[in-house]
Amino acid sequence: GNSVTQMEGPVTLSEEAFLTINCTYTATGYPSLFWYVQYPGEGLQLLLKATKADDKGSNKGFEATYRKETTSFHLEKGSVQVSDSAVYFCALGGYNFNKFYFGSGTKLNVKP
Amino acid sequence: DTGVSQDPRHKITKRGQNVTFRCDPISEHNRLYWYRQTLGQGPEFLTYFQNEAQLEKSRLLSDRFSAERPKGSFSTLEIQRTEQGDSAMYLCASLSSNLAVRGYEQFFGPGTRLTVL
Numbered sequence: 001g002n003s004v005t006q007m008e009g010p011v012t013l014s015e016e017a018f019l020t021i022n023c024t025y026t027a028t029g030y031p032s033l034f035w036y037v038q039y040p041g042e043g044l045q046l047l048l049k050a051t052k053a054d055d056k057g058s059n060k061g062f063e064a065t066y067r068k069e070t071t072s073f074h075l076e077k078g079s080v081q082v083s084d085s086a087v088y089f090c091a092l093g094g095y096n097f098n099k100f101y102f103g104s105g106t107k108l109n110v111k112p
Numbered sequence: 113d114t115g116v117s118q119d120p121r122h123k124i125t126k127r128g129q130n131v132t133f134r135c136d137p138i139s140e141h142n143r144l145y146w147y148r149q150t151l152g153q154g155p156e157f158l159t160y161f162q163n164e165a166q167l168e169k170s171r172l173l174s175d176r177f178s179a180e181r182p183k184g185s186f187s188t189l190e191i192q193r194t195e196q197g198d199s200a201m202y203l204c205a206s207l208s209s210n211l212a213v214r215g216y217e218q219f220f221g222p223g224t225r226l227t228v229l
Contacts, residue, residue: 034218044220089154093216094216095209106152
């Protein structure tokens with residue numbers, strides 16, 4: 001089947017620290033992989049995506065590389081800011097998938 | 113585009129009442145999805161439409177839930193005889209299955225938060 005597992009939170013970091021949020025997946029077929037971010041009281045916003053193995057998605061200083069050999073799509077940022085505090089969701093989906101599958105989310109708290 | 117919109121943003125109702133939510137997708141998007149999200153969890157798939165056809169419903173969706181997309185544009189989600197366990201955020205998302213349009217990514221609305229007393 002298809003599923004996404006991501007590290008449990010909350011993750012608490014100081015401003016300018018390095019961030020890694022782990023995400024692994026299982027899929028039948030060849031999915032696209034996504035990271036979404038959700039701020040309090042809002043819907044999900046696409047942060048970045050990768051459509052095939054070895055692709056790197058990047059946006060706003062965040063990066064994630066689609067690793068087929070380890071079935072992973074870990075989210076990284078070199079220097080977090082207080083404004084990055086939010087819940088981050090890893091997801092898989094794509095053209096040959098009827099629906100998207102989401103992880104349970106990782107809450108990030110960044111302290112000044 | 114103006115993004116995905118949902119109405120209302122908040123709904124408080126008493127147990128046993130019926131509620132209806134509306135979603136307006138991005139205009140050129142042919143697929144529309146409904147999700148439910150409870151506190152501390154990721155979005156849980158409920159159902160999706162391609163144009164006006166409802167192609168899949170989650171087995172978790174009881175018969176108290178019904179969704180429509182009558183003209184392939186906006187969609188409504190109705191919950192009959194609400195229960196306290198229905199309290200959640202209901203999210204709508206849309207995408208275009210045309211690979212030339214925006215790379216097959218879902219765009220989410222702000223959600224409707226339902227509280228059943």
